[in-house]
Amino acid sequence: MSGAVAVTAAAARTALGESLAATCAALAAGRGALAPPPDAAGAPGARAARLGLDDPQAEDDPALRILGPHGRLLEPLARAVHDAAGLGALARERVGLFAALPLVDTPPGEFEAALRAARGPDGAPDLAAFFGGGWRAIHPLWPLSALGNVAAGQVSIDLDVRGDNAVLGTHSDAGLGALLEAVRSLELRRSDAVLVMAATGRADDAAWLRLRRAGAVDPEGAGVAPGEGGV
Secondary structure (H helix, E strand, C coil): CCCCCCCCCCCCEECCECCHHHHHHHHHCCCCCEECCCCCCCCCCCEECCCCCCCHHHHCCHHHHHHHHHHHHHHHHHHHHHHHCCHHHCCHHHEEEEEECCCCCCCCCCCHHHHHHCECCCCCECHHHHHCCHHHHCCCCHHHHCCHHHHHHHHHHHHCCCCCEEEECCCCCHHHHHHHHHHHHHHCCCCCEEEEEEECCCCCHHHHHHHHHCCCECCCCCECCCCCEEC
16 A cells, blocks of 8 residues: 555543543553452453443343444444544445454343243253243344344444445454454555444453453453453
8 A cells, every 4th residue: 555544533432431532541641440350250350340331221122232232332433433534425335344343242141031931840951941932031132132243234234334344353353453454455445444443342250251261361360351342
């Protein structure tokens, strides 16, 4: 590519602040968003503070339920950047979108009703009881909420972005991967502009334990720290 890549707009919502400026100011001041870990799960090190994205309205709104917390982060941030950069003036087939999303965890308690309904007379798990009706307690939209590309696809539809697109879902390098894919799309002149987004899921025990099993954190808590946020 002959010239530099221009960043024309940016947005963020993190546990450090509700905007990119607030997040950068907190980082410059050396502030963090870590709290002591929970005792019950034995999670190592410090625990990242949460944004409070567990919205009760999501239980009654199919669209919010499908998007999940990561989607509710991506949607307003992508729209803010899209509008601020004036991307609506470009041909929609020439605007790309690359998103970095984590493994989407099942919300706590999601399957409790199904498990209760899948127990036999002795109280033990019973597959016959599950397939005989216990499965009906699982919300029919749950499979979609567990797919990160559903949220990115919804953003593409809402913004009418039809160019290059992909969803990356590795650990802490996913955001960098999305940025590199975007630069590559510009280098190959497949896109005139690209939206690059990254969002996390819940900062909960499941996230800590998954990272620990993957070797991303050690018993002293060094390494990747899970946290809720989007950029």
